[in-house]
Amino acid sequence: MLSGRRVHGTGRARMTDPGDIDAAWLPSAAFRAVGSRRVLVRAGEGPQAGTVHSELAEACARFGGRVVPDGADADLVLAPADVDGLGDEGFTFERRGGTTTVTASGQRGLLYGLFHVVRLGEDAFTGERAREVHRPALATRMLDHWDNVAVHPVMGQVERGYAGGSLFWADGRARGDLDRVRAYGRLLAACGINAVAVNNVNVHATEAHLLTDRIGEVAAIADVLRPYGIRTHLSVTFAAPVVLGGLPTADPLDEAVRTWWAEATRRVYEAIGDFGGYVVKADSEGQPGPFAYGRSHADGANLLAAALEPYGGTVHWRAFVYDHRQDWRDRSTDRARAAYDHFTPLDGRFAPNAVLQVKHGPMDFQVREPVSPLIGAMPRTRLAVEVQATQEYTGQQRHVCWLGPMWSEALRFRPDGSVSAGRLADGLVAVSNAGDDPFWTGHPLAQANLYTFGRLAWDPAADPRAVLDEWIALTHPGAPERLVDGLHAVLDGSWSTYEKYTAPLGVGFMVQPGHHYGPSVDGYEYSPWGTYHFADRDGVGVDRSAATGTGYAAQYAKPWSEVYESPETCPDELLLFFHHVSYGHVLHSGKTVIQHIYDTHFEGVEEAEEARRVWEGLADLVEPARHARVAERFEEQVRCAREWRDQVNSYFLRKSGVPDGRGRTVY
Numbered sequence: 001m002l003s004g005r006r007v008h009g010t011g012r013a014r015m016t017d018p019g020d021i022d023a024a025w026l027p028s029a030a031f032r033a034v035g036s037r038r039v040l041v042r043a044g045e046g047p048q049a050g051t052v053h054s055e056l057a058e059a060c061a062r063f064g065g066r067v068v069p070d071g072a073d074a075d076l077v078l079a080p081a082d083v084d085g086l087g088d089e090g091f092t093f094e095r096r097g098g099t100t101t102v103t104a105s106g107q108r109g110l111l112y113g114l115f116h117v118v119r120l121g122e123d124a125f126t127g128e129r130a131r132e133v134h135r136p137a138l139a140t141r142m143l144d145h146w147d148n149v150a151v152h153p154v155m156g157q158v159e160r161g162y163a164g165g166s167l168f169w170a171d172g173r174a175r176g177d178l179d180r181v182r183a184y185g186r187l188l189a190a191c192g193i194n195a196v197a198v199n200n201v202n203v204h205a206t207e208a209h210l211l212t213d214r215i216g217e218v219a220a221i222a223d224v225l226r227p228y229g230i231r232t233h234l235s236v237t238f239a240a241p242v243v244l245g246g247l248p249t250a251d252p253l254d255e256a257v258r259t260w261w262a263e264a265t266r267r268v269y270e271a272i273g274d275f276g277g278y279v280v281k282a283d284s285e286g287q288p289g290p291f292a293y294g295r296s297h298a299d300g301a302n303l304l305a306a307a308l309e310p311y312g313g314t315v316h317w318r319a320f321v322y323d324h325r326q327d328w329r330d331r332s333t334d335r336a337r338a339a340y341d342h343f344t345p346l347d348g349r350f351a352p353n354a355v356l357q358v359k360h361g362p363m364d365f366q367v368r369e370p371v372s373p374l375i376g377a378m379p380r381t382r383l384a385v386e387v388q389a390t391q392e393y394t395g396q397q398r399h400v401c402w403l404g405p406m407w408s409e410a411l412r413f414r415p416d417g418s419v420s421a422g423r424l425a426d427g428l429v430a431v432s433n434a435g436d437d438p439f440w441t442g443h444p445l446a447q448a449n450l451y452t453f454g455r456l457a458w459d460p461a462a463d464p465r466a467v468l469d470e471w472i473a474l475t476h477p478g479a480p481e482r483l484v485d486g487l488h489a490v491l492d493g494s495w496s497t498y499e500k501y502t503a504p505l506g507v508g509f510m511v512q513p514g515h516h517y518g519p520s521v522d523g524y525e526y527s528p529w530g531t532y533h534f535a536d537r538d539g540v541g542v543d544r545s546a547a548t549g550t551g552y553a554a555q556y557a558k559p560w561s562e563v564y565e566s567p568e569t570c571p572d573e574l575l576l577f578f579h580h581v582s583y584g585h586v587l588h589s590g591k592t593v594i595q596h597i598y599d600t601h602f603e604g605v606e607e608a609e610e611a612r613r614v615w616e617g618l619a620d621l622v623e624p625a626r627h628a629r630v631a632e633r634f635e636e637q638v639r640c641a642r643e644w645r646d647q648v649n650s651y652f653l654r655k656s657g658v659p660d661g662r663g664r665t666v667y
């Protein structure tokens with residue numbers, strides 16, 4: 001049985017008993033190896049150093065170890081060092097002559113080094129290990145919360161949130177009790193995340209005030225996250241000078257507007273000295289932006305960048321700009337093209353502290369999309385790649401869908417087709433999937449997505465399956481092999497399973513409009529959102545070739561522009577994203593498109609049923625409440641997967657008139 005699953009806090013930092021906060025990947029047993037040693041810490045002073053001290057003191061008190069004074073014999077030494085190129089967050093790790101040593105130039109590095117030792121467990125204290133240098137590949141490893149302060153009439157407390165309420169906000173204000181936020185910060189630090197934006201990018205009336213008269217509430221959250229090396233960011237409305245400042249305009253080139261932002265930002269830094277910066281969704285899905293004033297997005301971003309620059313802050317400017325009021329009859333507009341078309345002409349015009357935040361795919365977090373052609377097309381602009389941990393289009397945390405392999409594929413993509421040239425971006429951002437749910441993420445197994453995100457942001461080249469196993473081991477210390485294997489079986493492959501029973505071959509959507517859960521094949525077919533599949537009696541898919549289609553394929557550099565241009569070379573899984581083909585078109589797999597649709601939909605349901613069966617078999621190894629929560633979700637997943645299978649298969653049988661080659665039931 002997994003027992004004693006409580007967060008064990010950071011000693012003096014914690015005022016009240018955290019009660020039933022799920023320990024996730026930091027159960028106290030994860031600290032056994034560290035806590036039973038003689039530990040010497042020379043972390044110095046400061047918020048993260050304080051965390052290192054209190055974590056070690058608490059672990060030692062629990063497991064019989066000892067924090068020893070300078071000069072004494074120790075099994076583990078954490079100490080500052082001046083190592084070239086380590087930066088504030090890097091650390092070294094080595095083991096020699098029975099002593100394990102972690103050094104770092106900054107407090108944050110020591111904190112990450114400590115969590116590295118925790119992850120290694122007993123392995124950190126066995127054998128000899130030559131010095132290893134660890135540092136994050138990406139400087140910004142950020143979670144964006146789409147949390148509203150005031151409950152929104154349509155979107156609720158958390159837009160696209162499937163994990164209960166907000167961790168930060170309740171009853172129209174910042175939560176008074178920030179114990180959960182503290183526990184969250186600790187979990188995030190343990191997987192390497194260093195930035196959090198605390199409110200929705202759709203900034204409604206109440207939330208706009210966080211920037212000014214309500215900055216104190218943000219400061220309270222920042223105070224709790226700081227000891228974990230996390231800088232707090234805020235989503236702001238581009239119209240702030242008008243809606244908050246009473247100015248007649250928010251024109252980015254207007255002097256009064258620039259002064260207003262400079263002054264507002266000065267006050268923000270008065271309240272939060274290490275404030276991270278702003279996140280902005282402008283001219284997107286109804287949010288205000290520079291277009292209203294005939295200005296460019298570089299003008300807009302640079303306005304905020306200038307205000308933040310004196311304090312070392314950054315503006316994350318989102319590239320999710322497209323026409324959400326298009327006419328479905330208009331075949332010349334292709335939503336997939338929009339980000340590239342809007343932003344590439346602006347390359348080189350963004351300030352050094354402006355980061356363009358680009359969704360990993362050109363559409364909107366579908367289960368399968370190509371990597372956005374914008375990534376790699378703006379060499380003179382800082383970029384952050386945005387992924388969605390909250391499972392808006394991937395089962396809404398009712399379905400198990402571990403996204404590690406999807407993110408890893410995107411992060412390994414190289415625009416020029418090389419294997420390893422350069423890195424893709426300066427930062428990785430995920431829309432958070434956490435809330436005030438007792439298991440943090442609604443579906444307890446969705447914790448694996450949050451953890452995997454952090455670890456991939458630290459090291460985008462990491463093998464996601466190794467990260468999954470790391471999560472399994474940390475979250476379930478001492479688990480018997482049957483549990484470890486069962487968890488791995490249920491999670492690994494779950495993305496592919498979800499893809500099989502939902503929209504086929506990269507075509508996307510087919511979800512119920514509005515809430516986006518469950519199937520509706522034509523739900524968005526005649527809508528203004530630009531998300532169509534164009535199925536008719538002969539075929540399906542979107543022609544995005546340069547020769548006969550929207551020209552989207554030509555937004556890629558070679559070799560991808562050529563690979564995607566022709567159905568002969570386009571990978572099967574993206575075929576309907578790039579091409580409109582007949583139902584009889586033969587895939588590289590040797591199957592026709594229509595038979596592929598039938599087969600994958602039957603297989604997807606079978607795989608979901610099999611995962612449910614595996615989970616049932618783990619009942620004796622998982623604490624009852626957790627087991628029951630996942631079991632209940634599997635019931636819904638299987639029900640929903642069957643609904644997807646039957647709607648998609650019936651739809652294509654009726655359109656095409658081609659029966660399933662294996663004679664299975666299609667309605």
Ligand code: GCW
Pocket residue numbers: 146159160201202281285320364365392
């Ligand atoms: O995926 C879509 C969501 C919106 C979201 C938008 C965005 C916050 O359906 O709810 O708005 O993307 O990324 O801005």
